[in-house]
Amino acid sequence: MxxxxxxxxxxxxxxxxxxxxxxxxxxxxxxxxxxxxxxxxxxxxxxxxxxxxxRLSPAALGHPVTAYVHIEVTQGRLDDVGERLTAVPQIIEVFSITGAGDLLTRVAARDNTHLEDVIQRVIRMPGVVRTRTEVVLRERVPHRLLPLVEWVGRTAAAPVR
Missing domain, CATH: 1.10.10.10 (Winged helix-like DNA-binding domain superfamily/Winged helix DNA-binding domain)
Structure with missing residues (x-):
């Protein structure tokens, strides 16, 4: 479009x-x-x-710890695991990815102990082979779309060469 x-x-x-x-x-x-x-x-x-x-703040909702959990899934179980992840309220987003895993999730937790509990829940799911977690220390660039919208608008107005 x-x-x-x-x-x-x-x-x-x-x-x-x-x-x-x-x-x-x-x-x-x-x-x-x-x-x-x-x-x-x-x-x-x-x-x-x-x-x-x-847009809501997980931190203001009492969940200041953000982590990205990479999930490796048994072949043929991607849809099943993806569906099971929807039952975990602390999982905010799930993406299918390429690279060193099959799924990438963004998790919000109360503290590191709570994060570990969430990860253990994921690990116990049928079809999950292993996980790898990266804890966010600080947000450097908040979620934004305005620069992209402005760029798209500028390129739409540019003369075609």
């Missing part, structure tokens, strides 16, 4: 001012509300906009 310069401006506003009304977005952008709504509908339909929910 091609994102043009106006789409990028809309996405920037959504990221910078997520609690603003559609009417106000249209006013800020200088476009008709119907035009904005049609763009938002297309961006949702095409999977560019996937959610409007708030």
């Amino acid at each position: 091609a994102v043009d310069e106006l789409d990028a401006r809309i996405l920037r506003l959504l990221l910078e001012q997520p609690r603003t009304s559609v009417r106000e977005y249209a006013r800020i952008l200088g476009i008709a509300r119907g035009t904005l709504q049609a763009r938002l509908d297309r961006l949702e339909r095409d999977g560019v906009i996937t959610d409007y929910g708030p």
Whole structure:
């Protein structure tokens, strides 16, 4: 799906001012509300906009320890293990990966002892061969999409050569 310069401006506003009304977005952008709504509908339909929910802090929820757990899975059990991981509330994300493992999970824990308990729960799952854990010391670049949106918008506006 091609994102043009106006789409990028809309996405920037959504990221910078997520609690603003559609009417106000249209006013800020200088476009008709119907035009904005049609763009938002297309961006949702095409999977560019996937959610409007708030970003929550695991640390503020009492889980300040973040770790990435690489999981090696028995061949043919990837879907089964992936499904079982959804039953562990401290597992925030799961990705299929290449390299030295099959799955990469992001885990939030209360402390290191709690992290070990979560890892032990994962290790006991049928189909899990082994795990490797990396504990996050400090977040250096928080989750962000605005620089990517701005880059996409700039490249969409650039003349084709």
